[in-house]
Amino acid sequence: MSALPVRSRYVASFVTLRRSVTNNLVTGVAIVSTALVLVPLVAILGYLLYKGASSLNLAFFTHVPVPVGDPGGGMANAIVGSAAILGLASLLGIPLGIGAGVYLAEYARGTWMGAAVRFTADVLNGVPSIVMGLAAYSLIVAKQQHFSGLAGGVALAIMMVPTVARTTEEMLATVPNPIREAALGLGIPKWRTVLSVSLRTASPGIITGCMLAFARVAGETAPLLFTAFGNQFWSFDLNQPIAALPLQIYVYALSPYDEWHRLAWAGALVLIVMIMASVTLVRIFANRGALKGGH
Amino acid sequence: MGVDIRVENLNAWYGPVHTLHDVNLHIPANHATALIGPSGCGKSTFVRCLNRMHETNPAARAEGKVLMGELDIYKDATPVEIRRRVGMVFQRPNPFPTMSIYDNVASGLKLNGFRKKRVLDEVVERSLRQAALWDEVKDDLKKKSGASISGGQQQRLCIARALAVDPEVLLMDEPASALDPVSTAKIEDLIFKLKSQYTIVIVTHNMQQAARVAENTGFFLMGKLVEFAATTKIFTNPSDKRTEDYITGRFG
Ligand SMILES: Nc1ncnc2c1ncn2[C@@H]1O[C@H](COP(=O)(O)OP(=O)(O)OP(=O)(O)O)[C@@H](O)[C@H]1O
Ligand SMILES: [Mg+2]
16 A cells, blocks of 8 residues: 555555445344344334233143133133144145145246246235135135134135245245256256255255244134134134134224233234244254254 | 277267268277367367267267277167266366265265265276376275365376276366466376276377377367377378378467
8 A cells, every 4th residue: 555656555545545435334134124124023022021921821722712701711722723833834835845846946947837836826925814814704604604724724725825925936946056956967866855955055045934834824814713713611623613723813803901912912922922933943953953064 | 998989970069060070990999099179179079979978068069979999889888878888087086075085986886776885996096096086085085075185186096987887988178277387297108007907098288298298199179180199100290281280389
């Protein structure tokens, strides 16, 4: 630097200054945006804790709801019911979604059929959740002549498919083609390459997509209103009406009773903690086998 | 054991672009054959036609005959069968990033359903030794990802991976272009050792390298095979004016 003539030294320092200002500015904007995103999240969580935690006790997790006026009672059946419905929805929705995503990314690239499937998935993504409930109602409930957890699971599964399919497709598109070629070049059949190389390489992103889809449907009430319907008693039969946390919260929150309002807050807290816990568990589980220097 | 390859009137296209024009050539078994020529002349395209990788590009197409021994690879076999017998090392290292070093080498066997651990261990060690990589990675075999080692080590890993399935033909597309002189020398040694058992086709921009490792050399120019002859003849007394211009550095 010191060897430079005065003029270019001035220019150089000006450029350096401008760069560092720009750099700090961009960093600052990033920090502020992060804070803006985190503030509502933390606020909601804090408010839920404040309103809900006081009503949480062991009974909440072990007892079923009791009639108005009776003390105690809990949402044990709704917690189990939600777990069952979400389990079923994931079991149906995730494989189907990943399958569709694989088809789009690895087999239907640039084809007419692929464009049609992609378009359908995007439209499906925008359909209001209550319409999904109606679809499951007419497909299953109306045929069977009764409400059921099964119908609720199917409604949520249909909602998961487009999200899972499109993230799977996008994540597979980020897998560099030379890696696929490496597998094909070893005489590994295409299906095996897709399963063990493409999907495996894209799996962190795909898991994130599945978790997003899961978290999104876990809080849905509308699709369950006339499918799973809700149940005040224990039920482990997916072929019968079954309780679910969002339904229970919905019913309690709309009621005129203070005790029920408190339980609704507690239920909302439990729901959000359950979602966070499952997402975290999946993350930990998925990272267990990670290698040094992989990604 | 290696097998010879006979190419008859091979043409290749990318979409409407005619990339290879009527290539005819005989690659002898258990020898190393070098392919040289300026960038974009079709060397990679040509070797990718020899293991039917060319057709993995949906826009690409090839016509003509490629005989591996008696086998017409485009008529009498599936691409998967051919690729098991014709290994390939690509121009840029492409290890599987989610697999360990061990699994990278074992992938050709494992992903084809082979599971015997003791045999896999042996194959992995033998292949890594052949590729002159064993000493550098033997302590991290199952801990480190295939993508976490240096570029030159990655390329040798890819060579080990190709060798692990015991192919009859080994196609190497500029295997040393990302390597330092020491690794390059190791690869050349390797080619020297391997060519008694395998048929090797090596694409290279480095003419000294071609001269060192290959008995025969083919010169490509704009999608045509201009000249194919013994390496010494190509470099000392080429029959075609264009070959001479190229090797004396007058163009390309
Ligand atoms: N995937 C592709 N799609 C379209 N055209 C391609 C593709 N790959 C190669 N080509 C074209 O085919 C011709 C031959 O390319 P090729 O990769 O075979 O050259 P090369 O001799 O290997 O060059 P280099 O020495 O730079 O690797 C080039 O004109 C190139 O532009
Ligand atoms: Mg090339």
